[in-house]
Amino acid sequence: MCFRSPDRAGALAMARNLLRTCPLCEAVCGLEISIDPDDHVTSVRGDKADPFSNGFICPKGASLGHLDEDPDRLTEPMIRDRATGAWRTAGWAEAFELIAERFAAVVGEYGKQSAALYLGNPNAHTVAGALYVPVLARALGSRNIYSASTADQMPKQVASGLMFGDPLTVPVPDLDRTDYLLMLGANPLESNGSLCTAPDFPGRLKALQRRGGRFVVIDPRRTRTAKLADEHLFIRPGSDAYLLFGIVHTLFAEGLTDVRVEANGLDEVRAAAADFPPEAVAARTGIPAETVVRLARELAAAPTAAVYARIGTCTAEFGTLTQWLVDVLNVLTGNLDRPGGAMFATAATGGIARSKPFRVGRWTSRVRELPEAMGELPVGTLADEILTPGEGQVRALITVAGNPVLSAPSGARLDTACAELEFMISVDRYLNETTRHADVILPPPRTLQSPHYDFALLQFAVHNYARYSRPLIPLGDRPGESEILARLAAAVQGQPHSGTANPLAMVDELIIATTLQKAGLAQRRGELLGADSTEQRIDMMLRLGPYGEWAGGELNLQVLLDNPHGIDLGPLRPRLPGALRTESRRVELAPRELLDDVARLLARLADTAPDVVLIGRRQLRSNNSWMHNVATLVSGSNTCTLQINPADVDRLGLGGHAVVKSAAGTLTVPLEPTEAIMPGVVSLPHGWGHADSAQAVARAHAGVNANVLTDDSVLDVPSGNAVFNGVPVTLTPAPPPLRVFSPVVRAS
Numbered sequence: 001m002c003f004r005s006p007d008r009a010g011a012l013a014m015a016r017n018l019l020r021t022c023p024l025c026e027a028v029c030g031l032e033i034s035i036d037p038d039d040h041v042t043s044v045r046g047d048k049a050d051p052f053s054n055g056f057i058c059p060k061g062a063s064l065g066h067l068d069e070d071p072d073r074l075t076e077p078m079i080r081d082r083a084t085g086a087w088r089t090a091g092w093a094e095a096f097e098l099i100a101e102r103f104a105a106v107v108g109e110y111g112k113q114s115a116a117l118y119l120g121n122p123n124a125h126t127v128a129g130a131l132y133v134p135v136l137a138r139a140l141g142s143r144n145i146y147s148a149s150t151a152d153q154m155p156k157q158v159a160s161g162l163m164f165g166d167p168l169t170v171p172v173p174d175l176d177r178t179d180y181l182l183m184l185g186a187n188p189l190e191s192n193g194s195l196c197t198a199p200d201f202p203g204r205l206k207a208l209q210r211r212g213g214r215f216v217v218i219d220p221r222r223t224r225t226a227k228l229a230d231e232h233l234f235i236r237p238g239s240d241a242y243l244l245f246g247i248v249h250t251l252f253a254e255g256l257t258d259v260r261v262e263a264n265g266l267d268e269v270r271a272a273a274a275d276f277p278p279e280a281v282a283a284r285t286g287i288p289a290e291t292v293v294r295l296a297r298e299l300a301a302a303p304t305a306a307v308y309a310r311i312g313t314c315t316a317e318f319g320t321l322t323q324w325l326v327d328v329l330n331v332l333t334g335n336l337d338r339p340g341g342a343m344f345a346t347a348a349t350g351g352i353a354r355s356k357p358f359r360v361g362r363w364t365s366r367v368r369e370l371p372e373a374m375g376e377l378p379v380g381t382l383a384d385e386i387l388t389p390g391e392g393q394v395r396a397l398i399t400v401a402g403n404p405v406l407s408a409p410s411g412a413r414l415d416t417a418c419a420e421l422e423f424m425i426s427v428d429r430y431l432n433e434t435t436r437h438a439d440v441i442l443p444p445p446r447t448l449q450s451p452h453y454d455f456a457l458l459q460f461a462v463h464n465y466a467r468y469s470r471p472l473i474p475l476g477d478r479p480g481e482s483e484i485l486a487r488l489a490a491a492v493q494g495q496p497h498s499g500t501a502n503p504l505a506m507v508d509e510l511i512i513a514t515t516l517q518k519a520g521l522a523q524r525r526g527e528l529l530g531a532d533s534t535e536q537r538i539d540m541m542l543r544l545g546p547y548g549e550w551a552g553g554e555l556n557l558q559v560l561l562d563n564p565h566g567i568d569l570g571p572l573r574p575r576l577p578g579a580l581r582t583e584s585r586r587v588e589l590a591p592r593e594l595l596d597d598v599a600r601l602l603a604r605l606a607d608t609a610p611d612v613v614l615i616g617r618r619q620l621r622s623n624n625s626w627m628h629n630v631a632t633l634v635s636g637s638n639t640c641t642l643q644i645n646p647a648d649v650d651r652l653g654l655g656g657h658a659v660v661k662s663a664a665g666t667l668t669v670p671l672e673p674t675e676a677i678m679p680g681v682v683s684l685p686h687g688w689g690h691a692d693s694a695q696a697v698a699r700a701h702a703g704v705n706a707n708v709l710t711d712d713s714v715l716d717v718p719s720g721n722a723v724f725n726g727v728p729v730t731l732t733p734a735p736p737p738l739r740v741f742s743p744v745v746r747a748s
Contacts, residue, residue, distance in 0.1 A: 041065025053199035120402025155319035161358030165581030185312025238726030265590025304340025378720030467566030508533035640703025
C-alpha cells in the first residue's frame with residue numbers, strides 16, 4: 001500500500017475514496033484511491049469489486065500517488081535558450097506561439113518530410129494517446145513516424161497482420177481455461193503481462209496449476225515466473241525460432257497435427273519445417289532433441305493448450321519468425337480460436353475496420369530503405385535520418401511521452417543526433433535524457449487529472465471487460481493532455497491553436513460527424529452523452545461496438561459511469577472467420593514475407609554461438625525508463641546490475657565490476673553473480689542511465705544505459721524491430737567506477 005501522510009490527522013477522516021484503472025502497465029488493475037481535501041493521495045489499494053482484477057495490485061500501482069505527485073515533474077511549459085542551454089518557464093500561449101513559428105520555419109524551408117514524430121509506450125495507456133496522437137500524426141504529414149513499438153512488440157503485430165489480415169488481431173492465451181501453457185521469453189510475474197492483458201497473472205497461473213494444468217517456461221534466466229512454473233528450460237538467447245520449428249517438425253513427423261480452422265499454407269509450413277529436425281535445433285538452442293520431441297507431444301496431447309511468447313523473443317534477431325511460429329503451433333495443435341487455447345478478445349470499443357489486408361513496406365526509410373510497418377519506420381534508423389544529410393533529412397522532432405535516448409538501440413548515437421536537430425518539441429512530464437534536447441516541453445497534467453479508458457490493452461485481454469474512469473482531480477486553469485495534443489496538431493499545421501480557438505472540440509466534432517455518417521447514423525448525433533467532446537467520442541465508440549446499443553446490445557458511456565468498478569463482458573469466445581481480414585478470409589499459415597526469412601534462419605543454424613551474449617531484464621518495480629524517480633520503486637531487486645553465472649565470473653577472472661564491450665559501445669557495470677542465469681549469458685535491465693538527469697531520485701540511482709551496447713544496425717528483418725537480446729559482448733575485469741555525478745541545470 002502506498003501512503004502519503006497528511007500533516008493533519010483530520011485530513012484522513014475527510015479523504016474521499018475514488019476509483020481508477022491503473023495506467024502504469026498492461027494489467028489494467030482496478031484501484032481504490034483515497035485523496036484528501038488538498039488533492040493529495042493518501043493511500044492506494046486494489047479494487048476488490050473490480051470483476052477483472054479482483055483487488056490485485058503490484059508495487060507500481062501502489063506507488064501511483066508518489067508518481068502522480070513527483071516533485072520533479074514539470075507543471076508549466078518550458079522553453080530552452082539555445083545559446084546558453086538555460087531553461088525557463090513559459091505560459092501555454094507563448095509556448096504554442098513559439099512552436100507555430102519555429103516549426104513552420106523548418107518545414108517551410110525543408111519540406112514536411114523534414115519533421116519526425118516519436119511516441120513512447122505510455123501513449124498506449126492514455127485516452128489522449130489513443131484518440132489524439134493519430135490527429136497529431138496526420139497534421140504532421142510526414143512518413144517519419146517512430147515509436148516504442150519497434151523496440152518492443154512489432155514482430156507480433158507484423159506476424160498477426162500477415163496471418164490474420166490485421167496487426168491488432170492478436171491471439172492471447174485463454175489463461176483461465178487452458179490446461180497447458182508453453183511460455184517463451186515472458187516474465188509476467190514481474191512485467192504483469194504484455195500483449196496479454198491479465199491482472200493478477202501470478203494468480204491465474206497458480207489457478208491453472210490447481211486445476212491440474214501445467215505450464216512450462218523457456219527462458220535464458222530462471223525468472224520469478226520460471227520459478228513458479230512446473231518446468232523451466234534454459235535456451236540460448238535468440239534461438240526460439242529454432243526450438244519452435246523443431247516442435248513443428250515433430251508434429252508433422254509424428255502425425256500429431258489437428259487443424260480446426262480454415263487455413264492456407266499447411267504444405268508450405270511442412271516443407272519449411274523439414275529443415276529443422278529436433279536433432280539439428282538442439283545444438284543451436286541448448287535444449288536436447290528428446291525434450292523438443294516431448295514438448296511437441298505434450299502440446300498435442302493436452303486437452304487444451306496455448307503457446308505464448310513475449311518481449312524476450314520479440315527483441316531478437318528472428319523475432320517475427322518466432323511470433324509467427326507461436327501461432328503456427330496454436331493452429332497445428334487445434335488450439336487457435338477455441339476455449340482454453342489461443343483466442344481473440346472482443347473489445348467493447350471494437351477495432352478499426354480495415355478495408356484492405358495488412359501489408360508491410362508501403363514506403364521505406366530514406367537512408368537504409370527499411371520497410372514501414374503499421375504506418376511507422378523502425379526507431380533503429382531514427383538517428384540515421386537525423387544525422388545523414390540530403391533531401392528529407394529530419395531536422396525537427398516531436399516526442400510524446402518517450403525517452404528514446406535510453407530506450408532505443410545505440411542510445412549514445414541517438415543522443416548525439418538529437419543535439420543536431422534544428423527544433424524539437426516534447427510532450428512530457430519530465431526533463432530527462434531525451435527532452436533535455438527539446439526547445440519546448442509541454443507537460444501533461446497529473447495522471448489523476450485525466451480520464452482513463454484502455455482502448456489498446458483491452459484488445460489483448462484474456463477476459464472481455466470494460467471500465468471507464470473520469471478524472472479524479474480537477475484540471476484547474478491548465479489544459480489537459482488531449483487538449484495539448486490537439487493544440488499541438490493545430491500549431492504544427494498552421495491552424496488557430498490558442499485564444500478562442502478550440503482545436504479539441506473541432507477535431508472531436510469532425511470525427512464524430514464523419515464516423516456517424518459512414519455508419520448511416522448521422523441522425524443520432526444528439527443521443528451522445530458526455531461531459532465534453534472526448535467523452536462523447538468514447539460514448540459513440542461504445543454504442544457502435546460489439547456490445548453497444550447501436551449494435552443490438554446495451555452498452556454506452558452511461559452504463560460504464562453507473563458501474564465504476566467495471567463490467568464483466570464474459571469469457572473469450574470464438575471469433576473466426578469473422579475477425580479475419582485476409583483476402584482469402586482464411587488464416588494464412590505461410591505468408592511469403594515470412595517464408596523468405598526462413599532462408600536466413602536456416603543459413604544461421606550451424607553458426608557458432610558467441611562466447612557471451614547480453615539480454616535484457618524485466619523488473620517488478622520498473623517500466624522502461626520512467627519510474628526510476630520514485631524512491632519506493634528504486635529499491636530491493638530494482639537495481640541496475642549485470643547478472644552473470646558464477647562459472648563465468650571465475651572463467652573470465654572477473655571481480656565486482658566488469659567492462660562490457662559490444663560492437664556498438666562499452667560500459668562498466670557492477671556484477672550480480674547468480675545461478676539463475678545460464679552460463680554464457682549476461683543480463684542488464686532496460687531503461688537506466690540517469691547520471692545527468694534532472695530527476696533527483698533517478699540521478700541518485702543512475703545505473704547505466706544498456707542501449708549503449710545495443711546496435712541500431714542490427715534489426716529483425718520483417719518488422720524492423722530492435723535487437724536487444726542475444727547481443728554478442730566481451731567482458732574484462734574492471735575496478736569499481738568512481739561515483740561522480742555531472743552537474744544538472746535545474747529549471748527555474
